[in-house]
Amino acid sequence: MSIQVYNVLTRQKEEFKPLNPDLVTMYVCGPTVYDYSHIGHAKTYVSFDVIVRYLRFSGYRVRYVQNITDVGHLLDTGEDRILKGARRERIEPMEVVERYTRAYFAAMDALGVTRPDISPRASAHIPEQIEMIRQLIEDGYAYEIDGSVYFSVEKFADYGKLSGRRLEEEADGARVTARDEKHHPADFALWKKAEPEHILRWPSPWGIGFPGWHIECSVMATKYLGETFDIHGGGIDNIFPHNECEIAQAEAATHQPFARYWLLTGSLTLDGVKMSKSLGNVLLIQDALKQYSPETIRYFILSSHYSNPIDFSQEAVEAAAKGLERILVPVRNIRDRLRTAPDSDGGAEFLSTLDQYRAALVGAMDDNFNAPAALGVLSQLTTDVNTLLNSGQVLGRKTFEAIDKLYRDFGGQVLGIIPDEFKQESNYEVLDGLVRMLIDMRAEARAAKDFKRSDQIRDRLAALGVQLEDSRGSTGWRLTK
RNA sequence: GGCGACGUCGCCAAGUGGCAAGGCAAGGGUCUGCAAAACCCUCACCAUGGGUUCGAUUCCCAUCGUCGCCUCCA
Numbered sequence: 138m139s140i141q142v143y144n145v146l147t148r149q150k151e152e153f154k155p156l157n158p159d160l161v162t163m164y165v166c167g168p169t170v171y172d173y174s175h176i177g178h179a180k181t182y183v184s185f186d187v188i189v190r191y192l193r194f195s196g197y198r199v200r201y202v203q204n205i206t207d208v209g210h211l212l213d214t215g216e217d218r219i220l221k222g223a224r225r226e227r228i229e230p231m232e233v234v235e236r237y238t239r240a241y242f243a244a245m246d247a248l249g250v251t252r253p254d255i256s257p258r259a260s261a262h263i264p265e266q267i268e269m270i271r272q273l274i275e276d277g278y279a280y281e282i283d284g285s286v287y288f289s290v291e292k293f294a295d296y297g298k299l300s301g302r303r304l305e306e307e308a309d310g311a312r313v314t315a316r317d318e319k320h321h322p323a324d325f326a327l328w329k330k331a332e333p334e335h336i337l338r339w340p341s342p343w344g345i346g347f348p349g350w351h352i353e354c355s356v357m358a359t360k361y362l363g364e365t366f367d368i369h370g371g372g373i374d375n376i377f378p379h380n381e382c383e384i385a386q387a388e389a390a391t392h393q394p395f396a397r398y399w400l401l402t403g404s405l406t407l408d409g410v411k412m413s414k415s416l417g418n419v420l421l422i423q424d425a426l427k428q429y430s431p432e433t434i435r436y437f438i439l440s441s442h443y444s445n446p447i448d449f450s451q452e453a454v455e456a457a458a459k460g461l462e463r464i465l466v467p468v469r470n471i472r473d474r475l476r477t478a479p480d481s482d483g484g485a486e487f488l489s490t491l492d493q494y495r496a497a498l499v500g501a502m503d504d505n506f507n508a509p510a511a512l513g514v515l516s517q518l519t520t521d522v523n524t525l526l527n528s529g530q531v532l533g534r535k536t537f538e539a540i541d542k543l544y545r546d547f548g549g550q551v552l553g554i555i556p557d558e559f560k561q562e563s564n565y566e567v568l569d570g571l572v573r574m575l576i577d578m579r580a581e582a583r584a585a586k587d588f589k590r591s592d593q594i595r596d597r598l599a600a601l602g603v604q605l606e607d608s609r610g611s612t613g614w615r616l617t618k
Numbered sequence: 619g620g621c622g623a624c625g626u627c628g629c630c631a632a633g634u635g636g637c638a639a640g641g642c643a644a645g646g647g648u649c650u651g652c653a654a655a656a657c658c659c660u661c662a663c664c665a666u667g668g669g670u671u672c673g674a675u676u677c678c679c680a681u682c683g684u685c686g687c688c689u690c691c692a
Contacts, residue, residue: 168692181692218690302621302688350690372692377621379691403623404686411686440641441631446624446685453630456642460630463641466655501632510632513640523656527649588651595653606655613655 140195140503143444145376145399146299150505153398155367161192161199162362164396166354166371166379167256169206170237171222174244176420176434176449177412180405181372183435184443186250187552188370188400191502194551202361203253204354205241207234208260208337208347217337217347230337234260244422248431249553255361259353263339266348266356269390270327270341278389282318284330284344290323293385299399300377325382327352351382358396359387369396373444374404403446420449429454436461436554439508461554464515467522468544468555469615474526475537484536487525491543494518498547508552515548529609572603576612579605 140153155161165185168178182203192199207219222233242252259266270286273279278292290296290304297303304323326349331338338345358366364387371380380399387395404411412419425434437457441447494514501510522540525532548555575594582591595605604617 166692169690175692178692184692297621300621300687373623374687374691377687378689402692404692406685409685411691413691437630444623445631448630448685450630452642456630460641507632509641510639513632516640520657527656583651586651592652599654604654607650607653608655609649615655 140192141505142398142400143505144397145401146396151398155197156365156397159198161197161368162366163189163192163199163201163368163370164354164358164362164366165201165203165253165369166375167203167205167253168241169218170234170241171218172237173421173423174241175412176407176422176425177372177405178241179244179248179422179425179434180438180447181402182245182250183248183438183553184402185370185400187439187508188368188443188506189251190553191506191551194546195503200255200362201251201253202255202257202358204357205234205238205256205258206350206353207231207238207258208353217335220335220337234258240423244426247426248422248434257357257361259348259357260337262353262356262360263348265360266352267328267339267341269352269356269386270348272390273327273386276389278385279327280320281343284346285318285326286328286343287319287324288327288382288386288389289320290325290385291321293389295388296323296385297381299384300381302377302381323378325349325351325378327386351379352386354379354383355387355390355395358383359391364391364393364395366396368398368400370400370402372404373401376401400443402443403441406446406448408450409448429458432465432554432556433458433461435552436512439552439554440512442509443506460512460516464519464544464548465555466615467519467526468541468548469559470526470613471522471537471541471544472559473613474532475534475541478532478534478537481531481533482535484525484530484532487521487536488539490521491518491539494521495543495546498543502547502551511547511552515544518543527608572598572614576605576614580612 141150142153143150165182168174185203189199189201208217219230219233222237223230226233228236245252270279273288274281274286279286279288281287304321328341328343328346328348330344331346335347337347339347358369369380369383380401384395406412407418407420410416410418429437433454437449437454438447440457440460494517497514498511501507501514504510544555545557549557575598579591579594582588582594598605598614599617602617604615606613606615
């Protein structure tokens with residue numbers, strides 16, 4: 138078995154073969170840290186999180202690099218995003234960077250996103266960027282004008298190979314406004330001369346300035362992963378111009394292929410439209426987490442394929458929450474019953490069924506990281522598990538452990554939608570004792586056919602968020618709030 | 619205008635050249651004192667029109683529609 142991936146560069150599904158059989162090198166475009174992260178970031182980084190998790194689960198060692206853009210990313214007004222944030226909040230630019238870098242990691246941690254192995258900052262790699270720019274000028278791919286340096290897209294024959302654009306077609310685009318000093322409208326900045334008020338500035342062979350946005354990714358990816366590396370990821374909205382420019386710079390500078398596999402995620406819309414500051418419809422991760430659990434958000438994101446767009450709506454997320462709960466209930470149940478399970482081999486015949494499900498899960502994930510298909514398999518597995526649990530058959534420890542292991546592997550380790558430990562109330566022992574006492578009282582009432590009283594106990598507990606669930610011979614409970 | 623993606627059951631969403639997973643919702647049933655939970659059953663001719671093929675939802679073309687990008691964006 139091998140992993141197949143859809144490579145945007147070749148527009149087809151290919152067998153994934155890393156350059157080095159044991160180490161996968163992977164770069165994903167990270168955030169510009171000038172504001173809090175929103176739910177669209179969650180979609181992108183949860184998607185790649187699952188890809189990394191699955192590669193590791195499959196036995197690969199992965200070096201995962203994701204940059205932090207803290208300089209050079211200009212708004213269309215020509216203003217640096219970081220500086221804008223600094224002015225807004227009346228603090229130092231590097232305070233802006235620090236504040237939102239921390240917030241970014243906090244949000245990702247909350248969502249259970251595994252941290253990248255390296256999170257390089259653009260501002261910490263100015264010398265390397267200057268060096269690549271110098272190389273590009275030397276090789277004739279770039280030119281300097283009045284303290285700024287531009288990449289000449291006409292010199293790089295492959296420009297447009299990722300996004301499928303051709304320069305001559307772009308020339309017709311009415312929206313491309315030519316900047317006077319550039320040779321070609323599509324030429325892009327490698328280095329920009331800093332105006333006096335631009336306080337993010339560094340000395341360079343071309344004077345005081347700051348790097349263009351795209352160059353950091355080319356530089357940091359090749360620095361930490363090599364001139365050619367395996368996977369480059371990011372959101373599809375960055376395919377042009379950002380990713381295209383990355384390729385041009387890196388391949389022009391190193392004369393080597395840049396990334397071998399390009400995996401791009403679909404965009405997230407909110408109630409049908411893309412989030413944007415100007416529309417004011419930005420949902421921050423921290424706000425979404427007030428309403429939904431991290432697992433629910435992950436489940437929702439993973440319920441459609443990473444390469445597809447997804448629309449975040451209350452209706453869709455709540456349906457996801459219920460779908461997830463359906464899986465979580467028996468998992469809780471199993472872990473609970475595991476503690477008192479006998480050392481018998483009761484239910485051992487179920488092990489071969491589990492093997493089939495495991496194979497199906499591997500098959501789904503091997504096929505271009507098809508998480509939604511994997512969720513479908515987990516759901517089917519859950520039906521079988523529920524049937525087994527309800528059968529009245531006495532199940533041995535081994536059986537419970539095997540079921541739990543499968544859920545832990547795919548629901549936990551790979552998809553991150555099943556917690557390792559279910560959160561328990563701080564005074565869980567007391568709570569459990571009290572509820573069980575009431576369950577006993579209700580059982581006595583029922584035995585005495587005093588249903589008015591037994592229903593009263595059940596209803597009042599339900600009102601408090603304690604749901605009683607009767608099964609053969611015993612009653613369990615779970616919190617619904 | 620150009621580039622790209624997409625249009626599958628009421629909603630969300632996989633998928634395949636040979637009679638379409640799963641979840642949510644809905645209806646019926648089993649279990650239950652009644653419920654809840656669970657389980658079982660029911661529920662789609664895959665936007666439209668052509669073409670290729672023995673056969674297409676799956677390939678090709680066109681049309682309609684939605685979205686993204688071309689300016690900052692994960």
